[in-house]
Amino acid sequence: MKNIRLIMLGVLCLLFVIHVGGCKDDDGGDSAVGYNLTTQKDVNNFLESGNISYLIISGEDITDLSALKFASIGTLIIRNTNVLDLSLPNLTSVQEELRIEGNSKLIKISDLSKLKEINGELVINNNVLLTDISGLLDIQGGAGTISVINNKALGEDKPLVGEDYSYGLFPLRYLYEKGKFDGTFRIADNHPGAATDIEDIGKLEDGISSYTIASRKDALEFAPTNTTVRNLTISGSEITDEVLRLLTGKVKKIIGTLTIEGTVITNTEGFFDVVSVEGDIIFRNNTPGNGYDAIFSNGLRFYEKINGDLIIDNTPIKFWGKGSSFAQIKEIAGDFRILNNPYQGTRGDELDGMPLLKKVGGDLEVSGCPNIVNMQTFMMALQEIGGRLIYKNNPKVVSLSGFESLKSIGNGIEISRNGNTDGEIPTYGSTGRPGWCMVKAWIEDEIVKNTSDVILAYSDGELVDLSMIEACDGFNPSKDDGIPYFSLAFLIFSLFFDKRKIIK
Structure with a gap:
């Protein structure tokens, strides 16, 4: 009988867990209990x-x-929800841990208006859209560790305005300066422009300015008030590799745009592997000196992400393979443009490209490159373009190879005036050489988000009529004879049976 009672108690406890996600200790006493809530209904029905x-x-x-409704708790963990604005207006104290992590839609931690005390650990981690933690200003006291880490949109540093601590990471500075929290503050891997030390919040821009270096004399006399600069333009025919390296003892970080323009540099090593560029990188109208045909790009081999634009305009630059050059880059947050580059495509090794690149946040443009044949070694991993795909005026391009993995194009596309009288982008193509049928599939499968902005044209400017083309999988397009595989098979099948009828 006792065993039956224990079994029944266990069943009831299990049913309770299923209903509200928690179960009290089975001794029947007044000890603290724990719960799991997994649905909005659980939350709404939780009256403990x-x-x-x-x-x-x-x-x-x-x-x-x-x-x-609860006021006091030992450990509270909020993870992987779709909460936009985190509000806990009844919470007064946390005794061990408050953890807020992995909430992909969370933008704001706002109402903690009754939170008098937090002890132990407060962790705000990996909330990718979070920009506002002003609710922490409600904390009246506490001790332990506060960790605000890996929130990619949070805390781009700005000067403090008056006594308004609501912006970005300022609530942490408030707790620190006002003595509200006694303990350790960990700040790391938030917005690229965010502070990583509690005492630097609101002060990163002190002495930060933009500069232009246009001569060897400028480089020698360069004396910024801070080793972090906002924008840096390096330009002119006096800028050699040696002059470029003169700057590395004076600048450690560029948080805005680096522009290298009209120089004769031949090598990025000794600069990009010493100076961290956290914004745009622009190479424009550079002609390497000393008889070199292109700029060696190995200085960029440690970059896995470009946080702004990457623009290579009328500048011969080498793209090498795995472990070197641009080959480690997985994401470009802004635009990626290769423009007016006769060097690309002339050797082969420079087209090892970006085999790991999965995402371009802005536009992807390859235009005016007379020797590029395809983008296969550049783009085979590419899945997402946040802006437009622009692929035009490349006379040797005779396929859409390199774009087969695309799953999302955030805006429109322009693919026009590629190829020449000796070859065109085919209607269907073959494996490794897909044609317009792949674009038809992009539109039908809603890979292209803005179908009102689609420009497709042959090398002579004549518009492509997709209505006459069957959609295809870019990895396995139909034969390059203008007849889809299934149509060809149907034709053969029909001819076979027609022949049998004739024999009869």
Whole structure:
């Protein structure tokens, strides 16, 4: 009988777990209890206000926590929800841990208006859209560790305006300066322009200016007030490799745009591997000196992400393979443009490109490159373009190879005036050489988000009529005879049976 009672108690406990995600200790006493809430219904029905040991709130169905009634808790974990604005207006104290992490839609931590005390650990981690943690200003006291890490949109540094601590990481500075929290502050891997030390919040721009270096004399006399600069333009025929390296002892970080224009440099090593560029990188109208045909780009081999634009305009620059050059880059946050480059495509090794590149946040443009044949070694991993795809005026391009992996193009496309009288982008093509049929599939499958901005033209400017073309998988297009595989098979099948009828 005793065993039956224990079994029944276990079943009831399990049913309770399924219903609200938690179960009290089975001794029947007043000890603290813990719960798991996995749906918005669980949250809305959770009326517990007593001594809670832990509460884990996790689930994409959850969008609002403001109805929670409890005041005091040991550990509170909020992860992987779809909450936009985190509000806990009844919470007064956290005794062990408050963890807010992996909430992909969370923009704001706002109402903690009754939070008098937090002890142990506060962790705000990997909330990719989070920009506002002003709710932390409500904390009246506490001790332990506050970690604000890996929130990619949070805290681009700006000067403090008056006593308004609501912006960015300023709530942490407020808790620190006002003595509200006694302990350790960990700040790392937030917005690229965010502070990483509590005492630097709001001060990163002190002494930060933009500069132009146009001669060897400029480089020698360059004396910035801060080793971090905003924008740096390096230009002119006096800028050699040696002059470029003169700057490295004076600049450690560029948070805005680096422009290298009209120079005769031959090598990026000794500069890009010493100076961190956190914004745009622009090479424009550079002609390497000393008889070199292109700029060696190995200085960029440690870059896995460009946080702004990458523009290579009328500048011969080498693209080498794995472990070197641009080959480690997985993401370009802004535009990626290769423009007016007769060098690209002349040797082969410079087209090892970007085999790991998966995402371009802005436009991707390859235009005016007379020797590029395709983008295969550049783009085979590319899945997402946030802006437009522009591929035009490249007379040797005779396929759309390199774009087969695309799953999203955020705006429109322009593919025009590629190829020449000796060869065109085919209608269907073959494996490794897809044609316009792949573009038809992009439109039908809604890979192109803005179909009102689509310009497709042959080398002579005549517009491509997609209505006459069957969609195809770029990795396995139809034969380059203008007849899709299935149509060819149907034709053969029909001819076979027609022949049998004739024999009869």
